[in-house]
Amino acid sequence: MESLIVSIYVFTLAVFIGFELITKVPPLLHTPLMSGSNAISGITVVGALLAANANNWKVSTLLGVLAIVFAMINVIGGFMVTDRMLGMFRKDKKTEKGA
Amino acid sequence: MIYLEQFTYLLASALFIIGLKYLGSAKTARKGNQYAMMAMAIAIVITLVVSGIAGPVQIIVGMVVGGLIGGVVAKKIEMTSMPQMVALFNGFGGIASTLVAYSEYLEPTTLPVPLDVNITLILSLFIGTVTLTGSLIAFAKLQGLMPGRPLVLPLHQLLNFVLMIGVVIFGVMYVMAPDVPMWPLLIIAAAAIFGVTFVIPIGGADMPVVIALLNSYSGLAASATGFVLSNNVLIIAGALVGASGLILTQLMCDAMNRSLFNVLFGAVGTDDSTGDAGTGGGEQKTVTRYTAEDAAMIMDTVQSVIIVPGYGLAVAQAQHVLHEMAEILTARGIDVKYAIHPVAGRMPGHMNVLLAEANVPYDVLYEMDDINDEFQNTDVALIIGANDVVNPAARTKKDSPLYGMPILNVDYARTVMFVKRSMGAGFAGEANPLFFDDKTMMVFGDAKAVVTGLVKSLKEE
Numbered sequence A: 001m002e003s004l005i006v007s008i009y010v011f012t013l014a015v016f017i018g019f020e021l022i023t024k025v026p027p028l029l030h031t032p033l034m035s036g037s038n039a040i041s042g043i044t045v046v047g048a049l050l051a052a053n054a055n056n057w058k059v060s061t062l063l064g065v066l067a068i069v070f071a072m073i074n075v076i077g078g079f080m081v082t083d084r085m086l087g088m089f090r091k092d093k094k095t096e097k098g099a
Numbered sequence B: 001m002i003y004l005e006q007f008t009y010l011l012a013s014a015l016f017i018i019g020l021k022y023l024g025s026a027k028t029a030r031k032g033n034q035y036a037m038m039a040m041a042i043a044i045v046i047t048l049v050v051s052g053i054a055g056p057v058q059i060i061v062g063m064v065v066g067g068l069i070g071g072v073v074a075k076k077i078e079m080t081s082m083p084q085m086v087a088l089f090n091g092f093g094g095i096a097s098t099l100v101a102y103s104e105y106l107e108p109t110t111l112p113v114p115l116d117v118n119i120t121l122i123l124s125l126f127i128g129t130v131t132l133t134g135s136l137i138a139f140a141k142l143q144g145l146m147p148g149r150p151l152v153l154p155l156h157q158l159l160n161f162v163l164m165i166g167v168v169i170f171g172v173m174y175v176m177a178p179d180v181p182m183w184p185l186l187i188i189a190a191a192a193i194f195g196v197t198f199v200i201p202i203g204g205a206d207m208p209v210v211i212a213l214l215n216s217y218s219g220l221a222a223s224a225t226g227f228v229l230s231n232n233v234l235i236i237a238g239a240l241v242g243a244s245g246l247i248l249t250q251l252m253c254d255a256m257n258r259s260l261f262n263v264l265f266g267a268v269g270t271d272d273s274t275g276d277a278g279t280g281g282g283e284q285k286t287v288t289r290y291t292a293e294d295a296a297m298i299m300d301t302v303q304s305v306i307i308v309p310g311y312g313l314a315v316a317q318a319q320h321v322l323h324e325m326a327e328i329l330t331a332r333g334i335d336v337k338y339a340i341h342p343v344a345g346r347m348p349g350h351m352n353v354l355l356a357e358a359n360v361p362y363d364v365l366y367e368m369d370d371i372n373d374e375f376q377n378t379d380v381a382l383i384i385g386a387n388d389v390v391n392p393a394a395r396t397k398k399d400s401p402l403y404g405m406p407i408l409n410v411d412y413a414r415t416v417m418f419v420k421r422s423m424g425a426g427f428a429g430e431a432n433p434l435f436f437d438d439k440t441m442m443v444f445g446d447a448k449a450v451v452t453g454l455v456k457s458l459k460e461e
Helices: A002-022 A027-051 A059-088 B002-022 B029-050 B057-076 B079-106 B115-143 B156-176 B182-199 B204-229 B232-256 B260-265 B292-299 B311-315 B319-331 B350-357 B368-377 B447-460
Strands: B304-309 B335-340 B365-367 B380-384 B415-420 B440-444
Touching: A002 B002, A002 B115, A002 B204, A002 B232, A027 A059, A027 B002, A027 B029, A027 B079, A027 B204, A027 B232, A027 B350, A059 B029, A059 B057, A059 B079, A059 B350, B002 B029, B002 B232, B079 B115, B079 B182, B079 B204, B079 B350, B115 B156, B115 B182, B115 B204, B156 B182, B204 B232, B204 B260, B232 B260, B292 B415, B292 B440, B292 B447, B304 B319, B304 B350, B304 B368, B311 B319, B311 B350, B311 B447, B319 B335, B319 B350, B319 B447, B335 B350, B335 B368, B365 B368, B415 B447
Parallel strands: B304 B335, B304 B380, B335 B365, B380 B415, B415 B440
Antiparallel strands: none
C-alpha cells in the first residue's frame, strides 16, 4: 500500500507539471505536440518488455510480445512523424534577412 | 542494480519533461522531440539491461517488427491524413497498455497480488481498451470508412450508463475473487463496447476534441499500467501525456465555445453535415457568382489580402498552389497574410502543418486574436474551403449551433471572396448570410482548380 501512496504522489505532481508545460503552447505547434506526446505514451513499451521476458512461452509472454509490437509502432511512428512535421516548419527567409 | 535502474528511469523522466517543454516553442520544438526520443531510448535500454532480457529472441523480433511498421507509416503518411494516424497510434498505445496489464494479471510479479495492484489493473484494462476501440472509431470516421455524422443509438446514454455500472460491478467482483478469469475479460468486453458507444455519437467536425481526448486517455492508460508495475517512468510519462491531452481538449472546446460535456454528449451538428444541396434558407436570395478570372482581376487592384484556409483546402490539396499565388501577390507588393482559426483542419493545429508542408513560412500565419482587428483595413478576405469559422451567424443568431463561437471577422474586409464547392452549409448545418452580402464574391469549384485558375490569370497579365 505504501508504494501506492508514492505512486499517487508521483502521478499527481507529474500531472501538474504537464498542465504547466502545455498551457502556453502556441496553436502552431498543437499537432506536433499531439503526435509527439502520443509517442511518449508509448512508454508502456517498458512494461511490455518486462511482460515478454520469459524463456518458456506462456500466454502472458505472447501478450507481452504483441504489446511490444503495438507500443513500438506508437513510439517509432510517433517520434518520426513529429520530426518530419517539425522539419517543415520554417520562418520566412526573406524577412529573416531583414528585408 | 535497483538503484541504477531507478536513477536511469529518473533521468528518462526528466528528459521527457524537458522534451515536452521544448516542444512548446517553435524554435526548440524539434530539439524537444529529440529529447523525448532520447528519454524513450534510455528507458528501453535500461529495462533491457537490468532485467537481463537482451536474450529472448521474441523481444528483439517484436521491437524490430513494431519499429519497422511505425517507421514506414511515419515516412509514407500524407499530412492531410495526420489526424487518422494519430488516432490509430493512440489506439495502439491503448491496446499495448491493456495487453501489459492482462499479462501481469496472468503472471503476477508479486504473490499474493496486493489490493492496490488489482485496483489499478482494472483501471489499466478499462482505460486502455476504451482508448483502443474509441480510437478505431475515430480513425474509421476520419478515414471515411464510416459516416462522419453522429450515430445515436436508441437509449444511447442509458446504454453508456449501464456499461459503466457493469464495469464497476465486474471490478468489485474481480477484486473479491481475482482468480476467476471471467471478471477481467468482462471488464475488457464492457470497455470495448463503451469505447465505441462513446465516440460514435460525436460528429466529424468535433473530431479535434475527440483526438485530443483520446490522446489524453492513451497517456492515462500508460500511467495506470505504471501503477500496476510500480514503475515511475510509466507513471510520469503517462501523466504528462494525460495532462497535455486534457489541456488541448479544453483549448479545442474553448475555440468552438462548447463545453466538453456538450461535445461528448450533445450530438450537435447532426444528420445533414455534408449537406451539399443548397440549404440557402426560406426566401430565395441571390448570390453573385464569379469565375477565377474575375477574382484575379480584383486581385490586381488591391493592396492587402488575408487568406483564410479551411479543411476544404486540404481536401483539395490546394495548399501548394495557394502558396504559389501568395508569392505572386507578394512579389507585386501586395501584403499577404494567412488567418488561422483554432479549429481549422481536423485536429488542433492541423492547418499549420499543412501550410508548413507547402513551404508557407510560419511567421505569415496569424492566429485569430492577432489578426481579427486587421480585417477592417484589408481589401480582400479570401476564404478557401472554410465556412463555419467565418459565419457571422455565430455573433447574432441565438438559436444557431454556432452561436457564441469566436469567428474570423472576414465580413469587415472591403471584399469577401469565397472559394467553395457549393452553397452547402458547414458541418454545423448553419447557412452563411455572408454569401448573400453585396461585397461578397462567390467562386464555386474545387479549391485547387479555382486557385490554379487564379494563378494562371495572374501570370497572364
